[in-house]
Amino acid sequence: MNIAHRIQGFEQSIYSRLKELKEEIFREGTALIDLSIGTPDMAPPEKIKRIISDCALDSKAYDYTLTRGTEQIRQACADWYKRRFDVELDPQSEVLPLMGSQDGLSHIFWAFVDKGDYVLVPDPGYPIYSDGLALVEGIKAPMPLKEENHYLPDLSSIDGHTAQKAKMMMLNYPNNPTAATAPLDFFQEVVAFAKKNNIIVCHDAAYSELYFEEPKPPSFLQAEGAKGVGVEFHSLSKTYNMAGARLGFIVGNAEIIKALETVKSNIDYGIFRPVLSAGAAALSGICDEAAKRNREVYKKRRDIWIAGCAQAGWKMPVSQASMYIWAPVPTQQDSFSFSKDLAKAGVMLIPGAAFGKHGEGYVRIGLVQEEKEIEKAVEIVRDFLNKRIKKDASGIEYE
Template structure:
């Protein structure tokens, strides 16, 4: 009798097992009664503003809110997204041809290769990078080519190091600035270079701009679509999850090159019926408030949290560079003044820090081989809890717990 398995082989290529491991470590620690300060997952710890929640609740009470919303997004949401792009970046996109709504940017990133690529194509991915980048390629059966991001290069890819035969097979390259996990930022000069390279090589640029509103010290992240002619060779993902504390609502959009946007629209028309109408209406309110200057500026809050945690960890002997954006610290492993139970690396330190100190972070190699020797720390707790986390980490480093 033939033995069959009810699990596709591709699932083993979807993402890092470290995330599941960290979740298991947290459950074990909590089961032991440990008070865990969870700085692992980048999920906002605050709700949307009252106005956004009111719009969502009022829309959800309407009798007409429960039909299929349409996979591309309502005309009202797409028009508001176009208006916000013009307000925020000074760019013009056609909501009818150059925008599509998404169930968060992860929805689009996970399905992008299915919409754009054919067997034998290659996509260029950053390493370290957000795990869904590689997962989307695995689902589509597309080969990744990794672009190393290293501190000595400012976490920028070296396009000149990519072989010609790889460029010839490349359908798109994925960029992410401000970036997760390394919290690096890019300026328009870099994006101009990227656009010139993409046009010369005949590839599409896919820019993930999920952290556009989480920037510090006066820095304002640009859109790649601000580069003249970029819309001919680029698309860009935007998300309301982090900027407006709407992570659970699942709403975002893709803007840019109309052929690529049309491909995403066509795919989504066959696999889902779009974002729940009340969520789109709440998204309209969120964008409208920002345009009017009346919205909550999450960047200010995360800047304060960044300063609190960096300063508190420095006092404990762990010096970490201050990022200019995102909700994360990308930190080299701390100087250890204790004997660990096994040879120390990011995974071992992360596990023992959780087990002994009750502070959860993510080992850097969860995001790719270039993440070895680092951990990612999410700024998703109140300032007092961040100070407490630093005290606990300090005690762990010194071998006091």
């Protein structure tokens, strides 16, 4: 059987190697605290579960909702954007519900990218940006996200020829994996860059509500002229712990959204009506307190991890948003080797190389376990590092 060449390299990813490692550790009977995944460990608010439950008992809830979903969910998305960002949206043409934001992030390439087309992609970056592009046989033009530039792409360093050839630019703030945020003036630069080079901007804002410090992360659409060049993707997975319910949405440029809608109208029949009803209710404001509690929980976990690791000599930046910490590898190893060794000791992280070439030298810690588990993980890390690191006049050396 001949598999399409566009997917032949997918099974060789670091994620596959980590899966094999996890299975090996479990077979050996070693306890493992998994901080590698990006899935909320908390349940949705009780109000959301109740709405889904009640709606699911309605016999009329099992029809096709079709690509555009319901007027209720589109209006709720528009109202939420007005309340949260003071951005006006037409719910008829500038809002489209999605089966999770990844649904839209992957299929947007189908609408605009032909074989050989260039797309500007952050590196390190969420894998769907590269994988979705690979499935349409586009060409990735990496935009390095470096610590010295606060993990923002340096637009001035993008080669003029590449910029002119690029059809799209993918962005993601608050960022996965680096946990960086972007100021509004950066988005204003992006709008100018996109207009100059005729580029579609796709901003993934899935983590906008998981912020720990003020000011709140802005929307790309708050930048003047943003709707003329791009769209923004949102997800209810992280804000309301609805990851398995699969609900997100895209907002912004009506022409871009129409093209994505055309793709999706040919491949799916819409989102389950109870999920749409629950999402509309969540966005109406009834779950704002639950979202606030989420932020408090993740912040507490962040502080436990960073303070505990610092005591072992592993210092890392304090993340301002998202459910992650992006930390330099504290030993003289590559990111996968370090992650593998630490996993065998009992704590699994994601090696930075899983997110791209410029992720090497870092690991991503997911704050997706209860505080007691985070504390246990910190103790394992301390013991692990104490056995492997010695301090002397020359600094920290790996043994």
